[in-house]
Amino acid sequence: MSAQEHSTSHILQSLVVNLTIAATKAVAAVFTGSGAMLAEALHSAADCLNQLFLLIGVKQAKRKPDASHPLGYGRATYFWSFLVALMLFTGGGVFSIYEGLHKIGEPEPVTRVWLGIAILGFSLALEGYSTYSNIRELHQRRGSTPFWQYLRTTKDADLVVVFGENSAAVLGLAFALAALVLAAVTGDGRWDGIGSLLIGLVLVAVAIFLATEVKSLLLGESADPVVAEAVQRVVAETHELDRVLSLITLQQGPGEVLVAVKLAFAYKLDIDAACATINAFESRLRQLRPEVRWCFVEPDIPRISSSRAVESGAVHETASGNRP
CATH class of the missing domain: 3.30.70.1350 (Cation efflux protein, cytoplasmic domain)
Structure with missing residues (x-):
């Protein structure tokens, strides 16, 4: 099986997971009034769009060379992966930071905390499984190369993007869960805003890492x-x-x-x-x-x-x- 076929299976898996999670988070955000939950719902919705971008990139990369592109369309994967990094930065990170600052400045009490905790736990389990599958695939491909070195040097941009999204999602869910519990226990809605702010910072950091790595491939990087x-x-x-x-x-x-x-x-x-x-x-x-x-x-x-x-x-x- 080709590298692109491997990556497509992981993209489709992540797309199904994020569609399910985005819907449940949106329902929880409405019922709990949690800003961190809303940030996570928007993050998952943006991830769904990101996976669609990656699928487009993989499909275009399979086009055969022609007169206008004699070396083929392989770099299309890198272009769409770069768009994913931009979407993760703006659609997820910047908005989450804005929402967190707003909630800190104007805190609101969270309600139906049990519902939020249940949905976050469910989402964490799904994202954790998706991330585990992604890491297992990375381990199979890296061989004897150290894990973090492989992330920096691999040419499979779509696989790295999916790993970055999944890792950010798991960390973001942990922050959202902790923020929701602290807001409920202390009665201070600012904890909810802090959770949203931390989620935004994680997304921005991951987006910058992905953009930097994909940019090198997009410009023309030497092979392994x-x-x-x-x-x-x-x-x-x-x-x-x-x-x-x-x-x-x-x-x-x-x-x-x-x-x-x-x-x-x-x-x-x-x-x-x-x-x-x-x-x-x-x-x-x-x-x-x-x-x-x-x-x-x-x-x-x-x-x-x-x-x-x-x-x-x-x-x-x-x-x-x-x-x-």
């Missing part, structure tokens, strides 16, 4: 270092090749990498042999790294005194132009 390592490995395994002179890798989308490499040959070959060597290099590279969708190879003149050519007994020209 394992791709460059694979290039070096194939060159080392190929008798006709001497070394890599220059290498550019570019992440074009989830599971789509472009490689442009300049290679020095170990000794001189005719055009047919050189083409066969390049084709074999590309085939072996794609065997090691299937995500390499485009590979452009520029051959360079061989090193006259290549030790590899001498050791192998290959025929090559000397500096004087005579053959041994």
